[in-house]
Amino acid sequence: xxxxxxxxxxxxxxxxxxxxxxxxxxxxxxxxxxxxxxxxxxxxxxxxxxxxxxxxxxxxxxxxxxxxxxxxxxxxxxxxxxxx
Numbered sequence: 664x665x666x667x668x669x670x671x672x673x674x675x676x677x678x679x680x681x682x683x684x685x686x687x688x689x690x691x692x693x694x695x696x697x698x699x700x701x702x703x704x705x706x707x708x709x710x711x712x713x714x715x716x717x718x719x720x721x722x723x724x725x726x727x728x729x730x731x732x733x734x735x736x737x738x739x740x741x742x743x744x745x746x747x
Contacts, residue, residue, distance in 0.1 A: 665691065665726070666688070666691070666693075666721065666726045666727065667688055668686035668687050668688045668693065669686075671686045671688070671693055671695060671718075671721075671727075672684045672685075672686050674717075674718070674721070675695070675697065675714070675717060675718075678717050679697055679699045679701070681699065681700065682697050682698055682699035682701075683696075683697075683698040683699075683740065684696070684697050684698075690728070691725070691726065691727055691728040691729070692727075692728055692729040692730075692731075693727055693729065693730050693731070694730075694731045694733070695714070695730065695731070695732055695733070696732075696733040696734075696735065697710075697714055697732070697733070697734050697735070698735045698736070698737055698739075698740040699734075699735075699736070699737075700736065700737060701713075702734050702735065702736045703736045703738075707734065710732075710734030711732045711734055713734070714732050714734060715730070715732070718730060
């Protein structure tokens with residue numbers, strides 16, 4: 664079964680119930696943005712590992728070939744919005 668961006672959002676949402684999750688894909692290459700309070704106080708690599716740990720099974724199965732993760736705190740997301 665091939666995955667799309669909506670499938671990835673649906674998969675991640677229960678793990679980050681209060682998060683803003685956005686995703687886009689081209690084939691089985693995905694970009695995902697997760698904005699969640701749980702990332703506060705964590706380094707970028709720790710944030711990405713938290714997301715990778717959840718999708719590892721999807722990568723192993725071949726549903727996802729490549730994944731680009733942007734993991735932000737709500738404050739960082741607000742700053743990005745203000746800069747645009």
